[in-house]
Amino acid sequence: MKKNVFCRAVYFGLNALAMLPALISAFSLISAGVYLAVEALLGYLFIRRGGENAPAAEDLPLLLFFDVPLYAGLHYELLISRFTSEFPLNVNRIVLFLIFAAAFGIAGLKLKKRVLKWISVLLLGLGGFASMRMSALFQLVLYAAFVCMWMAVSIISERLNPNKAARNNWLGAILTVFFTAAVLCEGEAVFYLGGEWRAVLSFAGGLLSTPWKALLFTVGIALCALLMCSFDPWEAGIDARLLLTFASLAALSAFAGRRFFVYSLPVVGAAVVLSITALAGFASGKSRRWYFPVLLALSCMLVLTLLYDGLWLTLLAIAVSAAIFRRLSRKNEFYKESSSFWMLIPICGFAVSLSWLCFKRLSTPGILVLILITAVTLAALWVLGRPHPAGIWAGNRYRVAICAAFAVLCAATLCRGGFSADTQYTDYKVSVEVGCRDGDAVLDSISYTWTDAFGLDESAEHLYLNRERTSSANLSWQNTRLVIRATDSLGVSTRIVVWRPFPLDEYLYSWL
Amino acid sequence: MKENVNNDLSGAASAPRGITGVPTGRLSDVGRAVRRLLETSGREIFADREKLPATLRALGLSEVEVYRLCLLSSVSGFEELIDTEEPATQMELDRYAANAAETGLGRDVIMDMMAELTCAAGSAVCVSQLSALPDREQADVPAFVIPWRVYADDLRAVKAAFNKWRDGGAPLPKEMLDQLWPLVNAGIAEAQYYLGYILLHTDDGADGPEEDTRKKGVELLTMAADAGNGPAASALGDYYYFKGGSENWGLAYDYYTGFAAPVLGERQRLAMVDIFNHRRFNGILLRVSAVFLAVLLISVLWAPGAPVFSVMPAAGIAALVLGAALLALGVIRQRKFPFDNLYYVPTGMFLIWAVYMFLRLVF
Numbered sequence: 001m002k003k004n005v006f007c008r009a010v011y012f013g014l015n016a017l018a019m020l021p022a023l024i025s026a027f028s029l030i031s032a033g034v035y036l037a038v039e040a041l042l043g044y045l046f047i048r049r050g051g052e053n054a055p056a057a058e059d060l061p062l063l064l065f066f067d068v069p070l071y072a073g074l075h076y077e078l079l080i081s082r083f084t085s086e087f088p089l090n091v092n093r094i095v096l097f098l099i100f101a102a103a104f105g106i107a108g109l110k111l112k113k114r115v116l117k118w119i120s121v122l123l124l125g126l127g128g129f130a131s132m133r134m135s136a137l138f139q140l141v142l143y144a145a146f147v148c149m150w151m152a153v154s155i156i157s158e159r160l161n162p163n164k165a166a167r168n169n170w171l172g173a174i175l176t177v178f179f180t181a182a183v184l185c186e187g188e189a190v191f192y193l194g195g196e197w198r199a200v201l202s203f204a205g206g207l208l209s210t211p212w213k214a215l216l217f218t219v220g221i222a223l224c225a226l227l228m229c230s231f232d233p234w235e236a237g238i239d240a241r242l243l244l245t246f247a248s249l250a251a252l253s254a255f256a257g258r259r260f261f262v263y264s265l266p267v268v269g270a271a272v273v274l275s276i277t278a279l280a281g282f283a284s285g286k287s288r289r290w291y292f293p294v295l296l297a298l299s300c301m302l303v304l305t306l307l308y309d310g311l312w313l314t315l316l317a318i319a320v321s322a323a324i325f326r327r328l329s330r331k332n333e334f335y336k337e338s339s340s341f342w343m344l345i346p347i348c349g350f351a352v353s354l355s356w357l358c359f360k361r362l363s364t365p366g367i368l369v370l371i372l373i374t375a376v377t378l379a380a381l382w383v384l385g386r387p388h389p390a391g392i393w394a395g396n397r398y399r400v401a402i403c404a405a406f407a408v409l410c411a412a413t414l415c416r417g418g419f420s421a422d423t424q425y426t427d428y429k430v431s432v433e434v435g436c437r438d439g440d441a442v443l444d445s446i447s448y449t450w451t452d453a454f455g456l457d458e459s460a461e462h463l464y465l466n467r468e469r470t471s472s473a474n475l476s477w478q479n480t481r482l483v484i485r486a487t488d489s490l491g492v493s494t495r496i497v498v499w500r501p502f503p504l505d506e507y508l509y510s511w512l
Numbered sequence: 513m514k515e516n517v518n519n520d521l522s523g524a525a526s527a528p529r530g531i532t533g534v535p536t537g538r539l540s541d542v543g544r545a546v547r548r549l550l551e552t553s554g555r556e557i558f559a560d561r562e563k564l565p566a567t568l569r570a571l572g573l574s575e576v577e578v579y580r581l582c583l584l585s586s587v588s589g590f591e592e593l594i595d596t597e598e599p600a601t602q603m604e605l606d607r608y609a610a611n612a613a614e615t616g617l618g619r620d621v622i623m624d625m626m627a628e629l630t631c632a633a634g635s636a637v638c639v640s641q642l643s644a645l646p647d648r649e650q651a652d653v654p655a656f657v658i659p660w661r662v663y664a665d666d667l668r669a670v671k672a673a674f675n676k677w678r679d680g681g682a683p684l685p686k687e688m689l690d691q692l693w694p695l696v697n698a699g700i701a702e703a704q705y706y707l708g709y710i711l712l713h714t715d716d717g718a719d720g721p722e723e724d725t726r727k728k729g730v731e732l733l734t735m736a737a738d739a740g741n742g743p744a745a746s747a748l749g750d751y752y753y754f755k756g757g758s759e760n761w762g763l764a765y766d767y768y769t770g771f772a773a774p775v776l777g778e779r780q781r782l783a784m785v786d787i788f789n790h791r792r793f794n795g796i797l798l799r800v801s802a803v804f805l806a807v808l809l810i811s812v813l814w815a816p817g818a819p820v821f822s823v824m825p826a827a828g829i830a831a832l833v834l835g836a837a838l839l840a841l842g843v844i845r846q847r848k849f850p851f852d853n854l855y856y857v858p859t860g861m862f863l864i865w866a867v868y869m870f871l872r873l874v875f
Contacts, residue, residue, distance in 0.1 A: 365817030372816050373869065376807060380862040383800050384855060389789030392756075398859040405866035412873035417820045490819050 021203035077458035159283035214254030248297035313355035321348035339385020418494035450479035705744035708732030745772035759816035761851035770850035804861035831868035
């Protein structure tokens with residue numbers, strides 16, 4: 001089997017699998033027939049006629065386009081029952097109609113293809129926005145997600161093959177007309193049809209509901225991507241990269257979903273935009289490293305973890321360190337010839353560790369040990385970096401060993417001492433149980449502070465002083481974030497952050 | 513190339529003593545004087561240190577020739593050289609040539625004098641032309657000596673071409689190698705140096721000479737250097753210096769400070785400075801390692817962060833013992849192998865300290 005045909009078959013199979021929950025939720029003989037018929041047609045168009053020399057990513061808009069009639073066809077009963085012979089003209093529909101008419105009018109002015117494409121996308125977005133009730137957040141999110149996906153696959157497709165722009169514009173226009181007609185005729189039906197996507201999303205959510213399931217899913221998709229490039233990621237084409245990006249974003253979404261809080265959506269959104277930009281760049285012929293989406297997903301996970309714990313300074317230190325190293329690494333062979341590069345590692349490590357220590361586990365002994373570790377490491381690296389009179393360069397293996405030992409020591413310093421908090425939330429309450437991590441320490445004081453998402457708007461602290469090894473409290477949620485500070489008899493001040501659970505499902509589905 | 517050498521010495525092997533290689537009639541004044549002396553006084557006269565100069569002067573030799581003969585007669589192995597009864601072996605001749613270097617006479621003088629002496633005594637074959645050079649590996653080949661004058665012109669031509677090639681990058685003439693091989697086979701150190709140098713600096717591999725060529729080059733240079741050729745010793749010093757590493761720098765040091773000492777150029781002198789500085793730098797590394805050991809000691813005694821992190825004195829003592837052992841090992845190693853790379857000592861010292869601190873932080 002040719003490589004491109006295999007890639008197309010994988011994408012086709014994944015798409016068919018993704019639509020399977022929709023078939024199951026609205027199963028009937030006719031819907032099964034519709035499913036098979038559309039999939040067969042799509043298989044013919046996408047795999048058979050797609051061309052052996054063209055990557056699958058070129059025709060992904062086709063795949064997405066066919067999902068809309070397939071989904072509508074599966075729910076034909078709902079559409080029939082909702083469509084009525086009445087055609088009530090109200091103000092909203094007239095405004096919507098005028099918007100579409102104006103948009104099509106502009107589109108007919110023979111503007112550049114790029115402008116047409118954006119107008120097509122805009123129409124799609126405007127249509128969705130205007131047609132949905134403002135209270136139906138789920139439909140809006142669904143619609144926005146569809147528009148984003150359409151934009152992404154269109155951009156990638158056209159970057160790969162500019163000749164596909166006309167076809168994509170046509171498909172976009174057909175979708176817009178289809179959607180406009182449906183909304184103008186019977187907006188309620190479209191509204192309810194969107195609601196039926198819950199079944200698909202529930203299935204997807206189930207796939208990522210536990211860490212091991214998410215891991216299995218991600219690994220499975222990543223394996224498909226590796227198969228596409230014959231297990232040589234350095235030679236990966238756009239298809240394999242796209243799938244790897246999807247796997248990385250799925251892993252990131254699963255990670256973000258485990259501890260959803262206010263920064264989750266922006267971070268995941270930024271990751272999606274960056275991933276699509278990277279893919280589009282690669283499709284345009286720019287050199288991109290294959291592991292970029294993996295690195296991006298891991299970075300975003302780190303960012304989410306740090307933001308959850310309110311470690312802004314640590315995040316800043318890591319960002320500055322990464323920027324410095326990135327800048328230095330651009331200089332050819334810098335790390336081989338300069339001891340400054342190696343000296344920077346403990347300096348940056350010290351900055352990151354200190355910021356973490358100050359926020360999470362502040363203690364004078366901890367800071368003292370951290371300073372000592374950094375100083376001795378710097379001294380060792382300085383000795384190795386001293387210019388040898390005969391120009392002999394100490395092997396990098398010595399420096400790597402020293403930096404690895406430094407990292408281990410820093411981690412050991414950060415993990416030692418303090419308290420751990422076990423938190424459980426109910427609807428409006430949170431129960432906190434603070435316990436010793438070390439054997440000898442006892443609690444000196446505990447404070448509970450309520451803040452908003454940005455750490456501001458602090459409410460009065462409630463201090464409980466005792467000399468117990470454990471302490472528990474049952475508190476009512478007073479704000480978005482609860483900061484628990486516990487100081488033990490050894491002087492270690494531990495800070496733990498708990499976010500009020502964000503009921504995303506409630507927001508999404510509450511007004512259906 | 514052995515095919516360039518005429519090994520037809522069957523006649524020479526069975527020839528009457530005294531009629532080999534160089535005809536008797538072509539002996540120089542020195543040769544004739546020695547022959548006469550041997551015929552009249554026997555070889556015992558050479559052992560008589562008081563009578564010998566006067567006797568030689570009486571035979572009409574110049575003061576320089578008398579001085580040289582007196583010097584050479586005091587070299588170990590001279591007895592075998594002038595033994596008229598028993599022919600000398602090649603090994604005895606080679607050994608004598610090597611021993612004669614201690615007189616301070618040039619190799620050309622030594623070889624010329626040896627040729628005259630052996631020819632006069634009939635103890636060895638005196639090769640009159642390189643094309644008649646015997647193959648040393650062949651059985652029943654008599655010992656032979658090649659006078660300097662036999663190959664002096666060839667060697668001069670080779671030297672000129674070699675210098676042009678080395679200094680200006682001029683191509684090596686093909687006939688030069690043809691000239692060199694017989695000289696190399698004859699065991700002439702200078703020729704061995706030229707050929708060894710050429711082989712070592714040739715570019716027949718992807719990156720420098722191929723392994724076999726390089727080995728042959730080093731072998732020839734080593735032979736030449738062992739025979740007292742200064743430039744060969746210098747070239748070998750360069751080779752081992754640039755090869756790097758403890759053992760190689762040791763060899764480079766030996767060659768630079770041996771026969772190469774009088775002919776060291778600017779680059780070689782800088783290399784020597786590097787070698788000396790490396791030894792000095794190793795001393796600094798050891799001193800810094802001692803400082804690290806002190807830091808370890810302070811960490812054990814002071815135990816920073818003791819309220820939160822455990823002290824673990826036993827682990828501290830073990831780390832101190834290990835650190836001291838490593839330092840002692842470094843010192844011993846540096847004495848035995850002064851050009852060794854000692855970066856592992858401070859690194860190891862740091863790692864021992866890190867392990868001790870890790871135990872403190874974790875347990």
